[in-house]
Amino acid sequence: MSFMPELERFWTPARDAKVRVASFFIAATLLQALPVTAQSTLPTLGDSSDLTTSAERRLGDRIIRELYRDPDYIDDPVLAEYLQSIWRPLMAAARARGELSPELDERFAWEILLGKDRTVNAFALPGGYLGVHLGLIGVVTSRDELASVLAHELSHVTQRHISRLITQQSKQTPLLLGAMILGALAASKNPGATQALVVGGQALAIQNQLNFSRDMEREADRIGYGLMAPAGFAPQGFVTMFDKLQQANRLNDNGSWPYLRSHPLTTERMADMQLRVPPGAVAADASTAAVASLEHAMVAARARVLSNPGVDTLRQWVAEPQSTGFASQALPRRAAVLYASALGASHLRDFTGARSAARRLDDVVRQDAAALRLARLLMAEIELASGDTEAALNALAAAPATASSATVRRPELALRTQALLRAGRASEVTGALQTWVTTHPRDAAVWQWLASAWQAQSQPLRAVRAEAEAHAARYDYAAAVDRFKAGQELARRGGAGVDHIEASIIDTRLRATELLLREQAAER
Numbered sequence: 001m002s003f004m005p006e007l008e009r010f011w012t013p014a015r016d017a018k019v020r021v022a023s024f025f026i027a028a029t030l031l032q033a034l035p036v037t038a039q040s041t042l043p044t045l046g047d048s049s050d051l052t053t054s055a056e057r058r059l060g061d062r063i064i065r066e067l068y069r070d071p072d073y074i075d076d077p078v079l080a081e082y083l084q085s086i087w088r089p090l091m092a093a094a095r096a097r098g099e100l101s102p103e104l105d106e107r108f109a110w111e112i113l114l115g116k117d118r119t120v121n122a123f124a125l126p127g128g129y130l131g132v133h134l135g136l137i138g139v140v141t142s143r144d145e146l147a148s149v150l151a152h153e154l155s156h157v158t159q160r161h162i163s164r165l166i167t168q169q170s171k172q173t174p175l176l177l178g179a180m181i182l183g184a185l186a187a188s189k190n191p192g193a194t195q196a197l198v199v200g201g202q203a204l205a206i207q208n209q210l211n212f213s214r215d216m217e218r219e220a221d222r223i224g225y226g227l228m229a230p231a232g233f234a235p236q237g238f239v240t241m242f243d244k245l246q247q248a249n250r251l252n253d254n255g256s257w258p259y260l261r262s263h264p265l266t267t268e269r270m271a272d273m274q275l276r277v278p279p280g281a282v283a284a285d286a287s288t289a290a291v292a293s294l295e296h297a298m299v300a301a302r303a304r305v306l307s308n309p310g311v312d313t314l315r316q317w318v319a320e321p322q323s324t325g326f327a328s329q330a331l332p333r334r335a336a337v338l339y340a341s342a343l344g345a346s347h348l349r350d351f352t353g354a355r356s357a358a359r360r361l362d363d364v365v366r367q368d369a370a371a372l373r374l375a376r377l378l379m380a381e382i383e384l385a386s387g388d389t390e391a392a393l394n395a396l397a398a399a400p401a402t403a404s405s406a407t408v409r410r411p412e413l414a415l416r417t418q419a420l421l422r423a424g425r426a427s428e429v430t431g432a433l434q435t436w437v438t439t440h441p442r443d444a445a446v447w448q449w450l451a452s453a454w455q456a457q458s459q460p461l462r463a464v465r466a467e468a469e470a471h472a473a474r475y476d477y478a479a480a481v482d483r484f485k486a487g488q489e490l491a492r493r494g495g496a497g498v499d500h501i502e503a504s505i506i507d508t509r510l511r512a513t514e515l516l517l518r519e520q521a522a523e524r
C-alpha cells in the first residue's frame with residue numbers, strides 16, 4: 001500500500017523482511033479468522049470484499065497494538081498536530097464527496113501513527129490506521145505535497161483496498177501462501193532468496209496480485225486528487241510529489257522487471273495526474289505547491305532531527321547557520337536551518353548553542369504567528385531539556401495564541417505538564433489533563449501524564465486508574481486489567497478514607513476491559 005514504491009529500495013534487507021512478514025501475517029491471520037464458508041467462497045479479482053468493517057477494525061487493532069511497542073514509534077505532539085491539521089480537512093472533504101461512508105466513519109479508528117524511520121514512505125493499515133515515516137515529512141516541500149500523500153492513503157481506506165487485497169491473498173492456494181511466507185522469512189538471512197522462491201513458484205498468481213495492486217493505486221490517486229481542492233490544498237501537490245519520486249527513481253533505479261513491481265511506475269501515475277490538472281491551472285498551482293510556508297519548513301526540519309540521523313549529521317546541521325551564503329538563502333530555508341540547528345544542539349546537550357540558534361530563529365519568524373509559536377515551543381523544549389523549568393514555562397507563556405484562549409493545544413499541554421511535574425507543581429496541570437482525556441479518551445500519553453500528576457499529589461488510586469486507562473488506550477488489555485485489579489486492591493485496603501466514586505469507576509472499567517480481553521484472546 002505504499003505511496004512511494006520507488007523509494008522502498010532504500011530500506012535495509014532486515015527492515016524489508018520485517019515488512020514482508022507483517023504483510024503475510026495479516027493475510028494469514030485474516031484467513032484463519034474467516035468462517036470456513038467464507039474461505040471457500042472468496043470473491044474473484046475485482047469483486048468487493050467479504051471482510052466486514054468490524055473484522056477489519058479488529059485486525060487493525062491487533063496490528064496497531066504491536067506497532068505501539070515498536071521502538072520506532074514516536075508520539076511527538078508538534079508533528080502529530082501538524083499532520084492532523086492536514087488530515088482533518090481531507091476527512092471532511094471525503095465525507096462531503098460521499099467517499100467516506102457513515103459506517104466506515106463510525107467504525108474505523110482514523111488514527112495516524114508516526115515512525116522514526118528515515119525512509120520516505122506512508123502506508124495504510126486495516127481499520128483506518130495510517131503510518132507516516134518522519135523521512136516523508138522531512139523531504140516534502142509543502143503542505144500540499146504532504147496532503148497528496150495523506151489523500152492517497154485515505155482513499156486506500158475509504159475504497160476498502162486493504163480488505164480487498166487481503167481477500168485476494170487469501171484466495172491463493174496454501175502451497176503458494178506457504179512459498180510466499182517462506183520467501184519472506186528467507187529474506188532475513190538472504191535477501192536474494194525471496195525473489196528466487198517467488199520466481200520459482202506461482203509467477204502467474206503473483207502477477208495477478210500485482211495487477212490488482214496497480215488498479216488500487218490508480219484508484220487511490222484519482223479519488224485522492226479529487227479531495228485536494230475541496231480540502232483547501234493545491235491539487236498540483238500530487239504532480240510535484242510525483243516529480244520527487246521520479247527523480248529519485250532515475251537516481252536509484254535497480255532495474256526490477258516492471259511486472260514484479262507492486263505498484264505502477266511513478267512516470268505512469270504522474271502522467272495521469274498531469275492530465276487531470278485543468279488547462280491554465282498548472283503554472284499557478286505549481287507555484288503554490290512548490291512554496292514552503294515557514295511553519296512547514298520548520299516542521300520538516302523537526303522531522304529530520306527526530307529521525308535519529310546520527311551525531312555527525314547533527315553536528316553538520318548545528319554548524320550550518322555559520323556557513324557562507326546562509327544569509328542569502330530564502331526565508332523558509334533559513335528558518336528550517338535554524339530550527340534544525342537549535343534542536344540538534346539540544347540533542348547534543350549543547351544548550352548554549354541551542355538557545356543562540358533558537359533566538360536567531362525567533363527573530364527570523366517574528367512576523368509569522370504560526371512559525372513564531374513553533375519557535376517559542378522549541379525554546380521551551382530546549383529549556384526543559386536543560387533543566388530550567390521556569391524558563392520553559394516563560395517561553396510557553398510568550399507563545400502567540402493562534403487559537404481561542406479557551407482551547408488547550410496538545411504541544412503546549414505536553415511541555416507545560418512536564419515542566420510543572422519537574423517543578424513540583426502537579427496540581428496546576430491536573431485539571432487541564434482531566435479535561436483533555438474526557439474529550440480524547442484514547443490518548444495514552446496524556447493518561448500517563450495524568451497518572452504521574454496524581455502520584456505526585458499522593459493520590460495513588462487515581463494514579464493507578466490512569467495507568468490502566470493508558471494501557472487500554474493502546475489495546476494492551478491484559479496490562480490494563482492488571483492495573484485495574486491493583487486499583488481494586490488499593491480501594492479495599494483504603495478503608496473509610498477511600499474515594500468511593502473512583503473505586504466504583506475502577507470496578508466498572510475492570511468489567512468492561514475484562515470483556516475486551518476475552519474477545520482479544522479469542523481472536524488469537
